Ligand code: BES
């Protein structure tokens with residue numbers, strides 16, 4: 467599907483789309499079409515009680531042949547003062563689903579019908595509608611037999627957005643599309659089954675995708691990591707027949723004297739819980755426990771695709787958490803890369819062990835200006851925030867203010883959560899330096915996990931931890947993507963870089 471932006475309508479369009487804010491009268495191109503069809507559209511618009519012009523509502527009108535088009539689609543945008551980037555994407559996503567269902571092939575979206583009193587400028591409104599269409603068209607069907615597909619179903623071939631602001635909308639969309647490609651890479655990684663995507667194969671996939679774009683990719687294997695003293699990450703991986711890996715990605719698009727931004731991801735390719743094994747119900751979902759690492763890979767891909775003028779280092783710790791005769795146990799004491807010891811009390815609290823070594827390594831080797839980690843770290847964050855908000859733990863108000871603004875700007879919902887001494891105290895052990903489980907394990911689980919990570923952050927280094935356990939996986943189809951991996955984190959972080967670090 468090709469998405470384009472033009473000043474004038476292309477003759478070949480079979481379907482015309484008219485986005486409308488609530489209470490808006492029929493005018494301009496839509497009025498022309500209405501006159502040509504003896505008031506057909508006005509009749510539908512006024513008489514159809516289902517179409518209330520709510521955000522994402524659609525009204526399809528079959529057009530007579532004489533018009534040269536097959537369908538007119540009215541697309542509700544809701545109240546103009548409530549319009550947002552997020553809202554525009556939802557509307558775009560719903561529009562795409564209708565068009566696909568209709569069998570429309572070449573579509574013109576007429577953006578000139580209308581006042582736009584929303585805070586969102588017209589070019590941003592258009593670009594985000596297009597982004598919604600783009601995100602909505604993502605599918606993961608590589609394991610399905612294509613012979614079962616309907617041969618006649620061509621699908622949407624082209625969508626043209628028609629407006630006098632085509633050029634600035636197109637420029638805004640170029641950045642968004644690079645971001646969408648990063649989201650798709652992250653979704654693909656999360657959606658891969660764990661027998662296909664495991665630490666070694668994952669590292670190869672990352673190399674294959676990123677190296678051609680000029681990203682440097684280095685892979686540390688299990689032997690090397692043992693030698694280097696990454697005892698926390700290696701403990702988690704030791705129960706699996708699939709050896710652990712760490713992948714370090716570097717994008718040097720900025721000036722050589724600029725310190726890199728650091729991004730770290732949890733890449734547990736499957737989390738059974740280990741010896742502290744998880745219940746059977748829904749264990750399959752734990753293939754998404756590498757969602758944090760996938761977001762880092764997606765981010766690197768977006769940046770490289772558009773040649774972003776910034777230096778970034780991304781590091782992902784890749785392990786499979788399995789129970790076996792060689793698995794780590796509750797009561798084990800392991801030594802992390804920074805020399806600190808950790809008492810294991812629950813082998814299912816493994817993400818923090820993978821992250822602490824990866825975080826310590828990145829800070830020591832690359833001295834990043836800021837470091838942000840992403841992880842599907844705790845069930846507790848889902849209890850606290852549900853599945854729409856990513857929880858953010860941050861040791862620096864300035865960094866949080868930037869993330870807050872960029873989250874809103876990108877349409878990804880972020881919510882700040884607390885760190886504090888009370889949580890840190892819970893993570894100290896009587897027999898080792900730290901423990902991997904809170905002392906009062908039932909409460910504040912997302913904060914105690916974050917407090918554990920904080921022990922491994924250098925003093926004065928701005929750091930944020932994003933717990934995406936609730937947001938990395940969509941449990942049902944949504945307007946902007948199907949059930950499955952969402953690519954959570956890519957958009958907020960890409961926007962953070964665009965807004966504050968380029
Ligand atoms: N991968 C899980 C967290 C998770 C849960 C992610 C649900 C996505 C959806 C993590 O490794 C885990 O098992 N955490 C435990 C920690 C506990 C043992 C302290 C949890 O949240 O129950």
Ligand code: ZN
Pocket residue numbers: 737739813814815816817
């Ligand atoms: Zn776990």
Ligand code: ZN
Pocket residue numbers: 734737755814816817842843
């Ligand atoms: Zn996990």
